[in-house]
Amino acid sequence: MPGIEVGTAQRWSSLLDGISDGAAALLADKACPATTFKALKQMKPSRQMEAVELMCGQGNFTSAFARAIVAATPPEQLEIDAGAAGNRATKCQSSSLISNVNSQRFRLL
Secondary structure, eight states, X not given: OOOOOHHXXXXXXXXXXXXXXXXXXXXXXXXXXXXXXXXXXXXXXXXXXXXXXXXXHHTOOOHHHXXXXXXXXOGGGBSXXXXXXXXXHXXXXXXXXXXXXXXXXXXXX
16 A cells, blocks of 8 residues: 655645644534645634634635635735735735625525
8 A cells, every 4th residue: 555645744734834723623524725734824723613604604625716705805914914915905805705706696596
């Protein structure tokens, strides 16, 4: 039986570094790309929980959706100050994405 590559094991072990226990528990059985975890790590633990609950509610675990949530997050809820000038355009695009997702959700109901 082949073993697991050392690099793979290292990536898996670092994947949850910086992710709150509650958020990790909610994502434990979800197919979630590593890039989504990267976005979640930019938020404080309480905001991570809110973000993951939103992702679970929408059934959307893509990194694009996670980045949209990061962009819509108030600066005081971010671990890393993402206040670069280029981030403003991303926030506008992200707000549009979130509005679009929410409007689609209501159409389905």
